[in-house]
Amino acid sequence: MSELLKVERIVAGYGEAKVLKDIDLSLEQGQALALLGRNGTGKTTLINTIVGHTRRFAGRIWLNGADITGFKPHQRALAGIGWVPQERNIFKSLTVEENLTAIAVPGPWDLARIYRMFPRLQERRANMGNQLSGGEQQMLAIGRALMLNPKVLLLDEPLEGLAPIIVQELMRILSDIIRDEGLSVILVEQNARKALSITHNAVVLERGSVIHASTAAQLLAQDEKIDTLLAVSQH
Template sequence: MPELLKVSGLVAGYGEAKVLAGIDVTLGQGQALALLGRNGTGKTTLINTIVGHTRRFAGSITLNGKELTKLRPDQRALAGIGWVPQERNIFKSLTVEENLTAVAVPGPWTVQRIYQMFPRLQERKANLGNQLSGGEQQMLAIGRALMLNPQVLLLDEPLEGLAPIIVQELLAVLQQIIRDEGMSVILVEQNARKALGITHDAIVLERGSVVHAAPAKTLLDDPGLLDGLLGVARH
């Protein structure tokens, strides 16, 4: 499988604090990777470093062989990095449609395709961002990232704080993006089993290092191993 995104020997953090301790991650074309670990293990820092919002001390990040580490966040977005942050960061004073068109890059993902995927956004297309529910805001954040027509989509806890019915709706959409559309994805999600159910591979972080890497199905089929890695009690 062609290598798309490669993170090599990455040391990064905030200010003088180093959070990531020499991380290596490879994402293949059309592959989806679950990024797992307890709170504070470096998952969001890894996503933020790929996007360009942390301090890099060492290592490299390449996309299709192109070095990203010296590019600004906006340049990384244009290079093919789509990002859905925990905070969503939609433009709350713009309408749904303005949010989508403001960042649009020509490609297969269009406003109409986003509306087909999220009919609720079409119903709300004239509403301002601050008039949307939390679930609708998350749909808009995903749709806006897709409007960049990225090569890689980074999702940082997209299901957090949402009602169960919205979680199921978003999981179905993410599965469609991954399985049917062949989008390359890195997914950070606290509910490991939900993430593993729609991804191909998984890595587990602990103290800023990769402590386990395996096919997603391997971890799903071994709940004891998964819970041990994540330090949680069996439910």
């Protein structure tokens, strides 16, 4: 496997505040990484930095061997960075189908394939974005990111605030995307065990620094270590 995404000695934050401190991160082609940590440890800032929405003080970012450090957010998207932010950011005044096709890039992920993966979106294809439930909006946000045919998909807490039955459905879909489709993914998720169950590797952040890196299976097998690293019980 070849290295797809490389974050090298990144220092980044907002304004004058430095949130990330010398972060090194590597993602191989076809692999999925669980990005874990308590609230406020820098997970979203790291995702936003890869996307290009923070102030970078030092370090480089590489995608598929190309230095994209100087790229603007839209250039990173076109280069292959797919992003599902916490806020979802769907176009609420457009229909489901318009949301999916508005920024689509030709490739294997097309409308028919998205509808096969998310039958609920096909059923609601003529509904406006603001007529969807939270779970449907999340499905739409993921589908729209896939329509960019990204090289890597960044998911920032995609299960947050959703009903258990929707969480179960999205977990199955994310597992398909990772295990069956072989898409490279970075998954930020508060429930560490859920994230670890569908990913290959794990990184834990604390105060803007990496404090743990291992395979997902190794960390999943150590209940006490998970609880210690995240300082909470997630049983």
